[in-house]
Amino acid sequence: MVRPVMAKVRLYVEHALGAAQPVPLTREQAHYLFGVMRLGQGDRVALFNGADGEWQAEVAEAGKKGGILVCAEQSAPQALPPDLWLMFAPVKKARTDFIVEKAVEMGARRILPVTTDHTNSERIRQDRLQAHAIEAAEQCGGTFVPEVAEMARLADVLARWPDNRQLMFCDEAAGGGGLAGAARGPWAILIGPEGGFSQSERARLTAMPQAITVSLGPRILRADTAAVAAMTLWQTTLGDWT
Numbered sequence: 001m002v003r004p005v006m007a008k009v010r011l012y013v014e015h016a017l018g019a020a021q022p023v024p025l026t027r028e029q030a031h032y033l034f035g036v037m038r039l040g041q042g043d044r045v046a047l048f049n050g051a052d053g054e055w056q057a058e059v060a061e062a063g064k065k066g067g068i069l070v071c072a073e074q075s076a077p078q079a080l081p082p083d084l085w086l087m088f089a090p091v092k093k094a095r096t097d098f099i100v101e102k103a104v105e106m107g108a109r110r111i112l113p114v115t116t117d118h119t120n121s122e123r124i125r126q127d128r129l130q131a132h133a134i135e136a137a138e139q140c141g142g143t144f145v146p147e148v149a150e151m152a153r154l155a156d157v158l159a160r161w162p163d164n165r166q167l168m169f170c171d172e173a174a175g176g177g178g179l180a181g182a183a184r185g186p187w188a189i190l191i192g193p194e195g196g197f198s199q200s201e202r203a204r205l206t207a208m209p210q211a212i213t214v215s216l217g218p219r220i221l222r223a224d225t226a227a228v229a230a231m232t233l234w235q236t237t238l239g240d241w242t
Contacts, residue, residue, distance in 0.1 A: 006075065007044035007056055009037055010138045012145060017052040017071055022060070025067040034062045045069055048143045053078040079143050081107035082239045083186045085165075088112075088227055089119040089193035090151065095224045099191075100129050102224075104136035104146060106231040107239060112188075113151040118195030126150050154190075158204060162186070167211040170230050171197060172220050179237040182212060187238065189230045191223055 011033070015023045025033070033039045041059050047069065048054045054076035057069040086108040090096045096113075103111050111133065113124050129148045137145045161167070165186040168179070173196055190205070197205070205211050216229050235241040 007046040009033065009039065010046040010048070012134045012138055013047050013049050015049060017047055017049055017055045019071060021071040023047060023057060023069045023071065025069065027065050030063060030065060030067045034064070034067065046075060047071065050143065050145045051078060054143050076143055081109050081144055084108050084234065084239065085110045085112055085188035086227065086231065087114050087157070087188055088191040088223060089114055089116045090124050091120060091194060091223050096124065097132055098224045099227045100132050100148060101136040102228050103231065104133050104142065105140045106228070107235060108146050108231070110146050111148045112157065113149070114154040114157055115151060116154045116193050117198035117201055119193045120195065124151050154201065158208070161208065161210065165210060167208060168230065168234060169205045169211045169213045170216055170226060171202060171213055172216065178214060179212065179233065182238060184238050187234065189234060191226050191230060194223055
């Protein structure tokens with residue numbers, strides 16, 4: 001039996017996917033596929049939309065301003081990452097981009113930028129970070145794209161905190177154990193700003209019954225490094241790496 005040729009290019013689309021389903025392309029997508037990647041009629045593209053898994057599709061129509069792909073067969077089922085949120089205080093643009101990219105690759109289901117008492121960066125472009133998350137999912141082979149939420153004040157997020165969601169509070173200035181004995185279920189990881197958490201924030205977080213204070217080692221980590229270290233620790237203990 002001759003196996004079908006698998007696509008080398010993956011593309012996120014906001015369109016239903018299924019057998020023989022035509023998928024229209026936006027002008028930007030057409031430019032990328034036909035202008036940048038030099039694909040043409042009959043070539044294959046792997047498509048995903050965050051709900052229907054990954055599908056191998058063939059180029060039916062190719063133009064400078066648009067095109068149509070047609071789904072042939074499903075190449076991967078839909079897979080959800082663990083119910084894990086990553087909360088972090090934005091830093092410089094390139095490092096914030098890195099945090100979002102790695103959060104997608106490492107299996108966060110939701111990404112929440114938060115402002116804290118010592119946050120250095122007060123603004124983000126949510127739409128740009130969401131586009132960055134889509135690009136990361138395209139590159140890493142995932143079939144799910146986590147939401148990048150609008151930036152909110154940490155105090156406001158904690159005031160609405162769900163009773164059933166545990167919180168891994170990563171604090172470089174406090175002692176703390178690991179996650180041994182912690183239960184699986186909905187979780188969130190909180191990474192602080194470059195200036196660390198304020199005393200009032202620490203007091204509020206340590207008083208939360210859902211919060212577990214965790215140390216990420218004897219050295220102070222940059223925010224982007226801390227995000228990767230924390231997600232690695234959680235995934236190898238409670239996530240889908242185990």
